[in-house]
Every structure is written in structure tokens, then in C-alpha cells.
């Protein structure tokens with residue numbers, strides 16, 4: 001039964017893969033978003049160091065490189081051959097990063113073999129990440145750290161949109177196909193069920209507005225983001241949510 005589920009997931013990912021799209025191009029002109037994400041990771045890892053980190057769904061290694069500041073060894077786990085080919089070039093001067101073609105739901109690593117897991121911008125590909133959370137709990141050491149970022153379905157503007165119609169943002173995703181955004185309370189419940197405690201929450205990319213970016217510029221935007229990430233976290237304000245989780 002579990003095998004059938006994993007196979008279905010693999011098929012789903014391959015179907016949603018667009019070989020024409022170069023994810024590296026997506027980041028041109030998004031220096032604020034990239035820096036805001038590194039800021040969140042730095043904040044959540046607070047100068048800790050790790051032996052072995054995995055960047056699950058790490059794409060071409062944009063954040064795997066950054067993870068080498070915190071971990072002796074980093075494994076970039078990625079199901080797309082196209083992304084892994086770009087990673088080979090992007091990471092050519094970063095020998096600490098190993099690249100593996102794998103799915104998040106089937107990491108093919110021993111139990112309790114890594115002490116840090118990073119997942120950023122991947123959950124929009126998964127309608128129900130329960131199998132992936134179970135697999136991450138399996139490979140993490142007890143007490144290990146899991147940093148998760150996901151698109152927030154219950155961000156402030158969406159709550160307003162529902163609120164004016166006298167409704168609440170549904171706890172289950174409405175989307176029929178990817179990209180999926182998720183309700184933070186649903187994700188946190190799934191994480192608890194998989195054996196994780198939430199230690200810290202941050203609100204991410206709070207100023208994701210092309211107009212603001214033009215008016216304020218990157219440095220002012222980042223100064224504001226620094227203050228807003230923890231301040232707006234209790235409101236789940238921004239379009240992305242960051243969690244630092246501890247495996248029980």
C-alpha cells in the first residue's frame with residue numbers, strides 16, 4: 001500500500017515538471033525575496049552547526065550553498081534531472097554538497113542519519129504532505145532540526161477576502177492541482193502527528209509587492225522584513241510561513 005502511494009507521488013511530480021522552465025531565471029530580479037529567505041534561515045538556525053543537512057527539493061542548489069555555512073556536509077535531494085544538471089554547474093566550487101536524485105517521500109537514507117532538514121518552496125507541489133513529513137521524521141535524529149517554508153493559504157489578504165463574505169479560509173486546500181498553498185494550522189497538525197514540535201514561527205516575504213520594491217529598494221525592504229518576520233508571525237500575515245521544528 002505504502003509503495004503504491006509513493007509511486008503515485010513520483011508520477012504526479014514528473015507530470016508537473018516543466019522541462020522548458022529554468023528555475024534559475026525565476027530568481028533574476030528577486031534579490032529581495034532571496035535575501036529575505038536567507039535571513040529567515042539564518043535566524044532560525046541562530047549560529048548552530050550540524051553534521052549532515054539535507055535540502056529536500058533543493059532545485060539547483062540555491063539554498064544548499066547557504067546551508068554549508070551551518071553544516072559540514074549537505075545533500076541536495078531533487079527529483080528533477082534538469083535541476084540536478086544545473087546544480088552540477090552552480091555548485092561546482094562547493095564540494096561539501098552532494099547531489100542525489102530522490103523524492104521527499106522516499107529518501108533512501110538510514111533512520112536517524114541526518115541532523116538538519118530544509119524544505120523551501122516545495123510544499124506547493126504536494127496536496128497532502130503527510131508521507132513526506134513521515135519520511136523526514138524517519139531520517140532525522142531525535143532532537144534534530146527541520147526548517148520548513150510553505151505558501152500560506154491563510155495569509156492576511158486571503159483572510160480579508162474570505163472575511164468580507166462572512167467565511168473563513170478552509171483548512172484543506174481548495175486547489176485541484178499544483179500549486180497548492182496550505183493552511184498553517186493544517187500543516188502544524190500534520191507535523192505534530194509526524195512527531196515534531198514547533199519551536200519558532202516566522203512570517204515570510206511580508207512585503208512581496210513589485211510596487212513597494214520599486215519605491216523602497218532592496219535595503220529598506222530587508223530592514224523592514226527583519227522586523228516584520230517575528231512581529232507578524234503570530235498573525236500568519238505573510239504569503240509564506242517559516243517553521244523551526246524539533247523532532248521529539
Ligand SMILES: C[S@@+](CC[C@H](N)C(=O)[O-])C[C@H]1O[C@@H](n2cnc3c(N)ncnc32)[C@H](O)[C@@H]1O
Pocket residue numbers: 009013023056057058059060061062063077078079080083102103104105119120121122125
Ligand atoms: C520551486 S522549486 C524550489 C527549489 C529550492 N527549494 C529553492 O527554494 O530554491 C521546487 C522544487 O521541488 C522539487 N520537487 C517537486 N516535487 C518534489 C517531491 N515530491 N520531492 C522532492 N522534491 C520535489 C522540484 O523538482 C523543484 O526543484
